[in-house]
Amino acid sequence: MSVRNLVQEFSALNDPRCGGKVKHRLIDVLVIAVCAEIAGAESWGDFALYGRSKQDWLGTFLALPNGIPSHDTFRRVFMLIDTGRFEAFFGSWARSFGATLDREVAAIDGKTIRGSHDRGREQAALHVVSAWACDRRPVLGQRQIGDKSNEITAIPELLDVLDIKGAIVTLDAMGCQRTIASKIIEKGTDYLVTLKANQGKKFAAVQELCATTYFSRSSAHQPMRDETDDDHGRLVRRRVFVCAGALVLEPLRDWPGVKTDLAVKTIRHVGGSDKTETDIRYFLSSSDGQPEILARAFRRHWQIENSLHRVLDVTFDEDHCRIRDRKAVQNFALLRKIAINLVRRHHESKASLKGRRKMAAWDNRYMEQVLTGNFHA
Structure with missing residues (x-):
């Protein structure tokens, strides 16, 4: 099950905190954060609040040796986690959603997280490049664009961690570069x-x-x-x-x-x-x-705008998030994509993504189904 794979990937992450001062297991912090994000959390305080309100249920599958982490613990962990390794683990986990379909369109495009700018530090808003599978509809991976870089350098790094053999990769004009074409x-x-x-x-x-x-x-x-x-x-x-x-x-x-x-x-x-x-x-x-496949592919590319970027803004309110620390912004962005992949796979549900998030927040059994993908239990 993908949640088991997710836990395995998280377990392989190195805990960046000092060993003698750690009260809460890294895996507990990350799993609570995933559940809280699915349930509609938008801040570190929301993560802690969700954990306290669901502590009895969370305790059925997490150790929680010292109870629920505080909002400062969530903030510190996501500021310290190595973003590159976290993104690599996400890409590995995303493969558990199934192999790429033959000639599936894998759209790659960038999005600016507008609320992440900081005028006091003269820090521009973070820009992230994501890959999206247009048929199966999971997020396949993401890469941050550095302050002194652009999509041209980030896209090859993203391609390195994607398993897209047999697909058709679509890109806008920024991706029209020899190095990117060769990498694909x-x-x-x-x-x-x-x-x-x-x-x-x-x-x-x-x-x-x-x-x-x-x-x-x-x-x-x-x-x-x-x-x-x-x-x-x-x-x-x-x-x-x-x-x-x-x-x-x-x-x-x-x-x-x-x-x-x-x-x-x-x-x-x-x-x-x-x-x-x-x-x-x-x-x-x-x-x-198969020119007819190419004729359809250019329109499917824009699914990444409507089915991912718009969902991040409208359903997850990403642009209004005022987290400014660079690592924390990037890791939080990846957390949202984990939630999207988990919530979206309930294909038989007629509820909107926002409705499913509310159901998961209210009903522990539905949250378990979202986490495991077993919606017929």
């Missing part, structure tokens, strides 16, 4: 990355190829997908063209593994207005087979 190919998977004008000759070459091949008046090429939706009061038509001619473009000759380019023409009409907007986006991919 080394992982035994394919990439689909957004190509924008800042790529200079590469963008111009793809744009010209698509303009003459697909978008000229004399073109006889039909889109791989041609779909329309009218959600949110607007009518949108998307025409997706897949071309296997990227290899013939001189500016792409040295690009690692590129075999296919995509052009997506979006025609958008907002209800109640006569204005129509047209936009064309371009993508590069290392895959040369």
Whole structure:
């Protein structure tokens, strides 16, 4: 069971506190924090409050030799835990949710935790890059972006700890880098990355190829997908063209593994207005087979925005959290993702994620089901 795997991973973490002064086992602190986060806790004080209110139940499976840790203990532990090892253990635990599906989209994108800035220390808000499995829907891993770094350096570090062989990794324009493309190919998977004008000759070459091949008046090429939706009061038509001619473009000759380019023409009409907007986006991919999968993959990428980043803000109120210590912010962000993975896997529940968190807070039996994944017990 994933909770058993989680405990095993936590047990392998080195306790960063001084041995002679430790009153509470590290595993007890971490498990209480996971349960509290699932139940809606938003601060160190909430962790301690949850622990005291559920002490009898927690005592059925935790040692608790000195009772429930104080809010200072929770704060100190999460300020001291090595963030890199914690993230590596999370990635290992995330694999217990099942192997990557063949050609599953693994979306990678960054998010800023806005409340983590500190003007007094001249400290900017922390930015974290996460990986998301679009079919199975767990968070696969995260990496912090350093104050003097960016996503370009964080993404390869994240890829190192992911088990995504056979998937399609999707990234926005920030991930359109040779080193990242090479790293993805080394992982035994394919990439689909957004190509924008800042790529200079590469963008111009793809744009010209698509303009003459697909978008000229004399073109006889039909889109791989041609779909329309009218959600949110607007009518949108998307025409997706897949071309296997990227290899013939001189500016792409040295690009690692590129075999296919995509052009997506979006025609958008907002209800109640006569204005129509047209936009064309371009993508590069290392895959040369099953173009219909690539045609779907670029839209699935945005699930990470709606199903992860928006959930972190709306359901977990992440942006309003005012924890400022860098390690604590990063470790707390990972704690939220542990809670998301555990709560979300109750696929048969019709309750919202917020509703499930409330049920887990109120009902110990449901919390046990969330922790173990055994919802039929």
